[in-house]
Amino acid sequence: MKHEGKKGSVRHVGAILGRIHRIHRQRLDAASIGIGMQPGYRRLHYELIQDDGCTQRDLAERTGLSAPTVSIALGKMEKDGLICRKTDPGDSRKTRVYLTEKGMALDRAMREMLNENEERLTAHLAPEEKAELRRLLEKLLDTLQREGEM
Numbered sequence: 001m002k003h004e005g006k007k008g009s010v011r012h013v014g015a016i017l018g019r020i021h022r023i024h025r026q027r028l029d030a031a032s033i034g035i036g037m038q039p040g041y042r043r044l045h046y047e048l049i050q051d052d053g054c055t056q057r058d059l060a061e062r063t064g065l066s067a068p069t070v071s072i073a074l075g076k077m078e079k080d081g082l083i084c085r086k087t088d089p090g091d092s093r094k095t096r097v098y099l100t101e102k103g104m105a106l107d108r109a110m111r112e113m114l115n116e117n118e119e120r121l122t123a124h125l126a127p128e129e130k131a132e133l134r135r136l137l138e139k140l141l142d143t144l145q146r147e148g149e150m
Contacts, residue, residue, distance in 0.1 A: 045107070
């Protein structure tokens, strides 16, 4: 699926999605900072909301980040009072990561921010267009996932 750009260039769906992603990410980064969440924390924070008390290794695998990157980010999150790390009582070789009250409070603010951003992103779409967009994007995602993620 292609369409003509402003200067007559052909823009592919992937290019359009890439541009949307960049703008969306810039907006999320700015909004995240506004609520006290560093942009680099979002992926780790999301995984901890899903599975509080998981290991650093789990976080690295789920986010695709290297173990050292996760360790450094968690150190910063710990310094900011968002998480605490505890030795697993059943296996002292493992360190588990938990959100603090402050980290949990950021989840509520993040959800509100994400909802506001989605409303802003889709404000010019009719309800049926929003539903169709979601359906088509989920179909594209499903296709890519069946082909295997990289």
